[in-house]
Amino acid sequence: MTGFRITDGIDRGTAFQFTCDGESVTAYPGESIAAALMAAGKRQTRVTARRQMPRGLYCGMGVCWECIMIVNGKPAVRACMTPAEPGMKVETQHGVGDPA
Amino acid sequence: MRETDLLVVGAGAAGLSAASEAAKHGLAVTVLDDNLLPGGQYFRRLPTGYHHTHETVFDKERQRANALYATTGQKGITYLNDAVVWESPENGVLAFARGADSGRIRAKLTIIASGAHDRPAPFPGWTLPGVVTAGGLQNLLKGQRVIPGRRAIVAGNGPLVLLVGATLARAGAELREVVEAAPILKRLAGSIADLIAMPKIVRQAVDYRLAIMKSGARLRTGWTVIEARGADELEEVVLAPIDATGKVDRSRARAVKADLLVVGFGLMPSIELVRLLDCKLEWKPLRGGWVPVRGADFETSRPGVLAVGDGAGIGGVEMALREGKLAGVIAAERLGKLSRDQAANLKAPIQAEIAKVETFRRGLERLYAMPPAFLDLLTPETIVCRCEDVTAGELRARQDAGFGSTAALKGTTRTTMGRCQGRNCLRTLSALIAQASGQPIEQVTMPRPRLPARLVTIGDLLQEELPPIEMPKDPHLPRGERVS
Numbered sequence: 001m002t003g004f005r006i007t008d009g010i011d012r013g014t015a016f017q018f019t020c021d022g023e024s025v026t027a028y029p030g031e032s033i034a035a036a037l038m039a040a041g042k043r044q045t046r047v048t049a050r051r052q053m054p055r056g057l058y059c060g061m062g063v064c065w066e067c068i069m070i071v072n073g074k075p076a077v078r079a080c081m082t083p084a085e086p087g088m089k090v091e092t093q094h095g096v097g098d099p100a
Numbered sequence: 101m102r103e104t105d106l107l108v109v110g111a112g113a114a115g116l117s118a119a120s121e122a123a124k125h126g127l128a129v130t131v132l133d134d135n136l137l138p139g140g141q142y143f144r145r146l147p148t149g150y151h152h153t154h155e156t157v158f159d160k161e162r163q164r165a166n167a168l169y170a171t172t173g174q175k176g177i178t179y180l181n182d183a184v185v186w187e188s189p190e191n192g193v194l195a196f197a198r199g200a201d202s203g204r205i206r207a208k209l210t211i212i213a214s215g216a217h218d219r220p221a222p223f224p225g226w227t228l229p230g231v232v233t234a235g236g237l238q239n240l241l242k243g244q245r246v247i248p249g250r251r252a253i254v255a256g257n258g259p260l261v262l263l264v265g266a267t268l269a270r271a272g273a274e275l276r277e278v279v280e281a282a283p284i285l286k287r288l289a290g291s292i293a294d295l296i297a298m299p300k301i302v303r304q305a306v307d308y309r310l311a312i313m314k315s316g317a318r319l320r321t322g323w324t325v326i327e328a329r330g331a332d333e334l335e336e337v338v339l340a341p342i343d344a345t346g347k348v349d350r351s352r353a354r355a356v357k358a359d360l361l362v363v364g365f366g367l368m369p370s371i372e373l374v375r376l377l378d379c380k381l382e383w384k385p386l387r388g389g390w391v392p393v394r395g396a397d398f399e400t401s402r403p404g405v406l407a408v409g410d411g412a413g414i415g416g417v418e419m420a421l422r423e424g425k426l427a428g429v430i431a432a433e434r435l436g437k438l439s440r441d442q443a444a445n446l447k448a449p450i451q452a453e454i455a456k457v458e459t460f461r462r463g464l465e466r467l468y469a470m471p472p473a474f475l476d477l478l479t480p481e482t483i484v485c486r487c488e489d490v491t492a493g494e495l496r497a498r499q500d501a502g503f504g505s506t507a508a509l510k511g512t513t514r515t516t517m518g519r520c521q522g523r524n525c526l527r528t529l530s531a532l533i534a535q536a537s538g539q540p541i542e543q544v545t546m547p548r549p550r551l552p553a554r555l556v557t558i559g560d561l562l563q564e565e566l567p568p569i570e571m572p573k574d575p576h577l578p579r580g581e582r583v584s
């Protein structure tokens with residue numbers, strides 16, 4: 001496991017689950033998709049269109065668009081700017097995110 | 101169309117300070133910001149459902165932060181979150197995308213407080229998951245209390261390097277190395293007289309250094325990252341010494357295992373809005389590059405448009421807070437809520453504080469100034485444009501084939517045309533052109549500003565209620581020539 005949550009001093013409320021590429025991921029109310037995934041050790045969010053390179057969170061502030069994923073079927077959603085929700089279906093985005 | 105006395109773009113330190121001060125003096129203020137929560141970058145807020153159980157080392161700014169967040173509910177202030185300002189359809193009017201609430205707003209006066217983003221510093225492997233910016237790391241800490249890796253290295257140039265090193269050490273990451281490119285220890289004696297204008301920040305920096313040392317990590321100055329390696333994620337980072345002209349000594353390079361590399365080579369002002377508004381720019385490398393030209397009272401070359409905070413030139417949070425407050429007084433005076441004397445009395449103490457921050461900044465700039473040396477690190481395979489996957493080799497080949505200008509390289513490779521709108525590649529592209537042509541970088545033509553200033557969805561824009569477009573009767577006639 002690589003990433004982690006700092007727990008000292010913070011009560012995050014009640015955890016819930018969403019899925020990423022079919023696997024269950026834990027998140028807390030208001031937590032961004034990217035933060036929840038990184039706390040679960042998953043850092044690759046997309047694979048680029050032209051060279052099939054892996055990418056992940058880079059700017060962390062919504063301006064680089066490297067963290068885009070397919071969320072509930074909608075492509076190009078920024079994982080760093082979007083709160084996770086219970087039952088959400090998140091997928092790694094390949095290229096522009098056309099359905100496979 | 102909505103109307104307001106004062107429109108503030110950006111709910112960060114600068115924007116909220118401006119709004120609060122202006123509203124205090126009786127102006128109707130509207131604040132637009134593209135984040136869900138107020139605070140901007142420095143005062144990034146935890147999800148509202150998270151509760152503090154006790155103070156930790158990460159809560160030192162809570163008082164100032166809470167005061168700033170509270171201004172969004174202050175009398176006279178309308179705060180619209182999740183609102184992306186993307187266009188200025190006419191003088192004094194800005195258009196914003198906000199789902200079903202998208203629209204336009206007309207203001208008597210506008211303050212742009214758009215903040216900054218990390219400067220791209222490409223090197224082989226910088227696109228690997230696990231390589232994040234210094235700003236991004238701080239945002240994850242402040243906004244999420246999440247650290248995106250465990251075995252960590254920090255590399256870069258500027259005050260955020262020590263800060264991020266301390267963050268990781270205090271968060272309990274296995275911090276390995278903190279490397280600062282500038283020889284700051286050697287330069288300290290020459291800067292300290294200016295730096296102590298802000299004694300609190302100097303004390304903080306000492307604490308950061310202690311936290312890094314205590315963690316057992318190595319702090320090297322005059323070193324830089326030259327490569328990140330890994331298959332699908334970061335596995336190893338290569339570091340090497342660098343001299344004051346930016347030359348890397350590869351013979352002394354060291355590879356260190358790591359799963360997190362934080363890079364911070366300084367910040368760049370977010371100038372897309374001032375460019376869209378056709379404000380004149382000037383090149384100030386020590387303030388992050390292109391910044392809007394500002395006259396007395398923060399006015400840009402476009403009358404009625406003021407620019408403050410990091411978006412007007414990197415000055416850090418203490419500068420942003422004070423410039424914002426001063427801009428609030430200026431706005432109240434200009435719109436008749438304060439007499440000249442009243443305004444002058446309010447301005448004087450803020451200006452005195454700004455002068456102190458300026459002195460501090462001069463010291464900081466002398467301490468950290470480095471020529472940008474990343475071009476030597478680029479291999480033919482190094483990605484320059486992350487969105488469109490364009491490599492340095494591809495760009496150099498086009499340059500050799502005679503495509504020398506920004507427009508030509510853009511047109512033939514799509515560099516700067518992806519989702520990040522050039523934020524991660526334009527500076528590198530300009531540097532490559534400058535290198536090939538021998539021009540200084542500031543003489544390299546910038547691409548024309550394009551809509552939208554920040555990405556918005558067509559879906560949002562369709563929500564906007566606009567008067568029907570007046571079409572020419574004969575669709576073949578050019579627009580504007582109407583037959584009656």
Ligand SMILES: Cc1cc2nc3c(=O)[nH]c(=O)nc-3n(C[C@H](O)[C@H](O)[C@H](O)COP(=O)(O)OP(=O)(O)OC[C@H]3O[C@@H](n4cnc5c(N)ncnc54)[C@H](O)[C@@H]3O)c2cc1C
Pocket residue numbers: 059060061109110111112113114115132133134135139140141142143183184185186213214215216217218234235236238239263367370373408409410411416417418420553554
């Ligand atoms: C990611 C990041 C993290 C940082 N973390 C630290 C830190 O931990 N410590 C430190 O000392 N310094 C930090 N800095 C430096 C920081 O920029 C300043 O200290 C401070 O935040 C500047 O305040 P500001 O109000 O000028 O800008 P900001 O705080 O950046 O606020 C600007 C706001 O304007 C919004 N905005 C911009 N354009 C538009 C638009 N078109 N439409 C709508 N909204 C828009 C932005 O999203 C942002 O919310 C960080 C910088 C960055 C980029």
Ligand code: FES
Pocket residue numbers: 056057058059060061062063064065066067068078079080081
């Ligand atoms: S990490 Fe840059 S947009 Fe999400």
